[in-house]
Amino acid sequence: MTLDALLFQAINGLSSASGLFFIAVGLSLIFGVTRIINLAHGSLYMMGTYIAYSFATKIGGVIGFWGGILATAIIVGCIGALIEILLLRRIYRAPELFQLLATFALVLVFNDMTHWIWGSEDLLGPRAPGLAGSVELLGRRLPSYDLFLALAGPVVLLILHFTLKVTRFGRLIRAATQDREMVGALGVNQAVLFTSVFALGAALAGLGGALQVAREPATLATDLIALGDAFVVVVVGGMGSITGAYLAAVIIAEVKALCIGIGVVNFGGIAVNFSKFTLVAEFLVMAIVLIVRPYGLLGKPQGAVRSVAEPEEPIRAATPMLKLLAAVVLGLLLFLPVLAQSSPYLMILGIDVLIAVIFATSLHFIMGPGGMHSFGHAAYFGLGAYGAALLVKWLAAPMGIALAAAPLVALAGALLFGWFAVRLSGVYLAMLTLAFAQIVWAAVFQWEGFTGGSNGVIGVWPKPPFDQGWAFFLLTLALATIAVLLLRRFLFAPFGYAMRAGRDSPLRAEAIGIDVKRIHWLAFAIAGCICGVAGGLFAFAKGSISPESIHVGRSIDGLVMVLLGGIQTLTGPIVGASVFALLQDTIMRQTEYWRALLGAVILVLVLAFPSGIVGAFSNLWRRLRGPS
Amino acid sequence: MSVLAIRGLSKAFGGVRAVNDVSFAIGPGEFLAMIGPNGAGKSTCFNMINGQLAPDSGEILLGDRNIAGMAPRAIWRLGVGRTFQVAATFASMTVVENVQMALLSYAGDLYRLWRPAAALHRERALELLAQVGMQDAADRPSRELAYGDVKRVELAIALANEPRLLLMDEPTAGMAPRERNDLIKLVKQLVLERGISVLFTEHSMDVVFSFADRIIVLARGRLIADGNAAAIRDNPQVQEVYFGTGKTFSNEASPGAAP
Numbered sequence: 001m002t003l004d005a006l007l008f009q010a011i012n013g014l015s016s017a018s019g020l021f022f023i024a025v026g027l028s029l030i031f032g033v034t035r036i037i038n039l040a041h042g043s044l045y046m047m048g049t050y051i052a053y054s055f056a057t058k059i060g061g062v063i064g065f066w067g068g069i070l071a072t073a074i075i076v077g078c079i080g081a082l083i084e085i086l087l088l089r090r091i092y093r094a095p096e097l098f099q100l101l102a103t104f105a106l107v108l109v110f111n112d113m114t115h116w117i118w119g120s121e122d123l124l125g126p127r128a129p130g131l132a133g134s135v136e137l138l139g140r141r142l143p144s145y146d147l148f149l150a151l152a153g154p155v156v157l158l159i160l161h162f163t164l165k166v167t168r169f170g171r172l173i174r175a176a177t178q179d180r181e182m183v184g185a186l187g188v189n190q191a192v193l194f195t196s197v198f199a200l201g202a203a204l205a206g207l208g209g210a211l212q213v214a215r216e217p218a219t220l221a222t223d224l225i226a227l228g229d230a231f232v233v234v235v236v237g238g239m240g241s242i243t244g245a246y247l248a249a250v251i252i253a254e255v256k257a258l259c260i261g262i263g264v265v266n267f268g269g270i271a272v273n274f275s276k277f278t279l280v281a282e283f284l285v286m287a288i289v290l291i292v293r294p295y296g297l298l299g300k301p302q303g304a305v306r307s308v309a310e311p312e313e314p315i316r317a318a319t320p321m322l323k324l325l326a327a328v329v330l331g332l333l334l335f336l337p338v339l340a341q342s343s344p345y346l347m348i349l350g351i352d353v354l355i356a357v358i359f360a361t362s363l364h365f366i367m368g369p370g371g372m373h374s375f376g377h378a379a380y381f382g383l384g385a386y387g388a389a390l391l392v393k394w395l396a397a398p399m400g401i402a403l404a405a406a407p408l409v410a411l412a413g414a415l416l417f418g419w420f421a422v423r424l425s426g427v428y429l430a431m432l433t434l435a436f437a438q439i440v441w442a443a444v445f446q447w448e449g450f451t452g453g454s455n456g457v458i459g460v461w462p463k464p465p466f467d468q469g470w471a472f473f474l475l476t477l478a479l480a481t482i483a484v485l486l487l488r489r490f491l492f493a494p495f496g497y498a499m500r501a502g503r504d505s506p507l508r509a510e511a512i513g514i515d516v517k518r519i520h521w522l523a524f525a526i527a528g529c530i531c532g533v534a535g536g537l538f539a540f541a542k543g544s545i546s547p548e549s550i551h552v553g554r555s556i557d558g559l560v561m562v563l564l565g566g567i568q569t570l571t572g573p574i575v576g577a578s579v580f581a582l583l584q585d586t587i588m589r590q591t592e593y594w595r596a597l598l599g600a601v602i603l604v605l606v607l608a609f610p611s612g613i614v615g616a617f618s619n620l621w622r623r624l625r626g627p628s
Numbered sequence: 629m630s631v632l633a634i635r636g637l638s639k640a641f642g643g644v645r646a647v648n649d650v651s652f653a654i655g656p657g658e659f660l661a662m663i664g665p666n667g668a669g670k671s672t673c674f675n676m677i678n679g680q681l682a683p684d685s686g687e688i689l690l691g692d693r694n695i696a697g698m699a700p701r702a703i704w705r706l707g708v709g710r711t712f713q714v715a716a717t718f719a720s721m722t723v724v725e726n727v728q729m730a731l732l733s734y735a736g737d738l739y740r741l742w743r744p745a746a747a748l749h750r751e752r753a754l755e756l757l758a759q760v761g762m763q764d765a766a767d768r769p770s771r772e773l774a775y776g777d778v779k780r781v782e783l784a785i786a787l788a789n790e791p792r793l794l795l796m797d798e799p800t801a802g803m804a805p806r807e808r809n810d811l812i813k814l815v816k817q818l819v820l821e822r823g824i825s826v827l828f829t830e831h832s833m834d835v836v837f838s839f840a841d842r843i844i845v846l847a848r849g850r851l852i853a854d855g856n857a858a859a860i861r862d863n864p865q866v867q868e869v870y871f872g873t874g875k876t877f878s879n880e881a882s883p884g885a886a887p
């Protein structure tokens with residue numbers, strides 16, 4: 001390729017950089033002041049595009065377009081203020097995990113709301129009045145709107161920069177970003193500050209979304225894509241730093257532009273198409289930055305991580321009651337195939353529930369006793385599923401071999417990713433695990449030749465006798481029982497105690513000779529390995545695997561299952577996974593708006609039952625028994 | 629030969645010279661008190677000896693081995709135990725499990741995945757708890773303990789690896805005067821039986837003068853005196869540090885001071 005072409009791509013990259021900057025800067029501001037990671041930020045951006053579309057088409061003309069963009073920013077800003085006042089205010093003191101979940105619930109609700117208002121069709125807005133043409137640059141044509149965007153980013157950056165520097169509001173924001181306690185000391189009305197910052201951040205997201213209306217169609221998939229981009233930018237730039245956000249946006253946009261610019265390159269006969277690596281490249285940049293500079297390019301360390309609000313009870317061996325209950329449940333499950341003769345769907349449901357149980361129990365293993373809030377457990381599910389499916393596809397491996405390979409592939413991935421992840425904690429660990437999961441997803445998605453790309457791998461059916469629903473169910477039941485008992489055994493063994501010691505107090509654990517990182521790394525690997533079993537079973541249960549089933553949504557489902565059951569109990573994830581999978585397979589299949597329903601469930605959970613189902617029951621039980 | 633010898637130890641935080649060219653030694657079985665006003669650099673010294681902080685310069689000789697800059701867990705394995713200025717336990721465990729945790733680590737059992745931990749080293753853990761008078765609380769959740777009891781449990785934990793040297797940063801901070809005396813008496817008795825050397829910091833001069841074999845005094849990061857009780861009492865520099873600022877030896881105690 002020529003230098004001119006490269007240069008052209010670089011300039012083009014700057015307009016993408018502006019887009020990324022608009023997506024991310026609000027998220028960064030909000031985090032800086034409130035320490036809330038607003039997962040609904042991508043949704044605000046998405047709604048910005050939709051609202052601006054309505055203005056541009058319903059009113060039309062210069063006013064409808066440019067005036068609409070401004071009006072959109074204001075409207076989305078108001079939505080942001082409402083979110084802050086109605087929801088976030090109640091959970092500022094809650095554990096980080098709950099805040100993340102609550103804002104993820106908003107993602108689901110907003111998505112369905114948008115779906116309901118604007119429908120599921122992609123909507124392409126009109127061209128920008130006054131900037132519909134293009135300019136000639138280096139012998140190529142660059143749309144003048146792109147040029148406008150490339151300039152708009154730095155302009156907004158400058159305006160924000162001076163606002164923060166000169167005005168009282170700006171000084172407060174900076175003070176709050178640097179030291180939260182100080183704001184209280186200054187006698188500032190914290191509630192007003194938080195609400196206005198949230199509104200400002202939301203307005204910026206709305207503005208960013210609105211500006212895209214002339215470039216890209218409004219689609220319902222934008223929320224998660226924008227969120228992913230926003231994360232990468234904020235984490236790379238440093239949480240709370242707006243200059244960092246622009247810097248990161250430029251780096252990422254340019255790396256992507258470079259990938260596209262380089263195109264296909266021959267490495268000694270093997271053709272590598274770099275333009276296929278744009279998604280992987282983005283998350284790779286993030287992973288590298290998190291590893292080398294955990295607080296981002298221009299970010300500062302953010303104090304100690306808050307621990308879970310409620311102190312945890314010591315773990316106790318199963319009471320005779322619990323053992324009896326487990327035996328009864330197991331007995332009933334063994335009997336289920338008999339019932340299923342009249343309704344075969346029961347077997348499918350049962351298999352789904354059991355796979356969810358393995359998934360959630362393995363996630364709980366590191367989340368609860370390990371204190372590592374992984375937002376990317378889907379990676380190990382995916383590695384297991386694809387490991388098994390690809391063995392079948394390429395080597396025609398028998399099911400036994402493929403199922404045995406699933407946990408090994410996942411183990412390898414968990415050993416690699418976990419080694420980096422355990423070096424961070426709190427939000428940063430959550431983000432890095434998310435980045436790794438997105439790398440796995442993007443690799444699977446874009447490596448079409450090997451993985452089948454977006455179509456996935458099909459024809460992964462179990463061989464007789466397991467092609468019978470009941471037989472596969474029993475196999476799943478056996479593996480799920482083994483997985484649950486094994487993980488439980490580990491938790492009661494010295495290893496599990498060491499894990500908890502490292503979570504309760506890393507300092508003290510190190511001072512009595514415990515290599516906390518190593519213990520947590522191995523725990524991460526064990527969890528990943530067991531999760532791989534769930535992935536392998538899933539591939540055979542569905543007969544196929546596609547990138548969609550290992551997307552970030554699955555990671556979040558896992559978190560919901562664990563919290564639904566109760567993170568501080570060992571039986572919690574089993575109950576949580578069962579309830580969640582049943583809900584998903586029954587009620588949610590009935591309605592088009594299952595996302596909003598799931599969102600509502602999460603919100604109720606977070607606001608009303610922070611200790612989950614099993615937690616709530618055992619609290620009740622303790623209260624009924626009275627003080628003893 | 630000394631158990632621990634510190635030579636020219638220094639550590640600065642930004643511009644603050646928290647510990648500045650400090651040298652001293654502890655003999656076998658010696659009960660050595662380190663005193664000094666708040667911010668003198670005592671905790672920083674402890675943190676360097678136990679490996680939590682790497683010194684900027686200087687040597688920390690354990691026997692004839694320089695342990696400066698080694699990881700806390702490696703130093704612990706060489707026989708250095710410590711308690712913290714702000715005491716705490718592993719909050720999700722019972723009292724006896726807290727002690728078992730240290731014993732499991734000492735026995736190299738941490739990576740065992742099969743045998744339930746509850747039964748491992750329980751006898752020995754109960755023995756240690758009995759020695760600090762906490763056996764009755766063995767199966768209670770440790771987070772329910774009163775602060776003074778947490779300090780005792782910490783002591784039992786610190787004894788689990790049969791240390792040669794015990795570092796105790798303000799072992800009695802936050803305790804009532806009577807409790808303080810009892811705890812230090814207990815420590816003294818336990819270490820005498822085992823021949824352990826102890827380096828401890830303590831604000832109550834009564835306690836220091838009645839129990840310490842020797843006293844070293846730190847002020848603004850520098851070691852300004854080293855000697856027995858009488859010598860320290862009469863040392864003009866020490867008097868200046870304590871009395872010159874209008875403070876007295878006895879009201880210097882400040883429970884709950886920052887770590």
Ligand SMILES: Nc1ncnc2c1ncn2[C@@H]1O[C@H](COP(=O)(O)OP(=O)(O)O)[C@@H](O)[C@H]1O
Pocket residue numbers: 641644645646664665666667668669670671672673886887
């Ligand atoms: N982690 C740290 N970062 C910056 N300064 C510190 C840190 N730890 C201690 N200091 C400073 O070093 C000095 C000595 O503190 P410290 O060792 O805690 O004193 P002491 O334990 O004698 O009260 C104080 O001025 C304190 O502010």
Ligand SMILES: [Mg+2]
Pocket residue numbers: 670671672713797886887
């Ligand atoms: Mg101190």
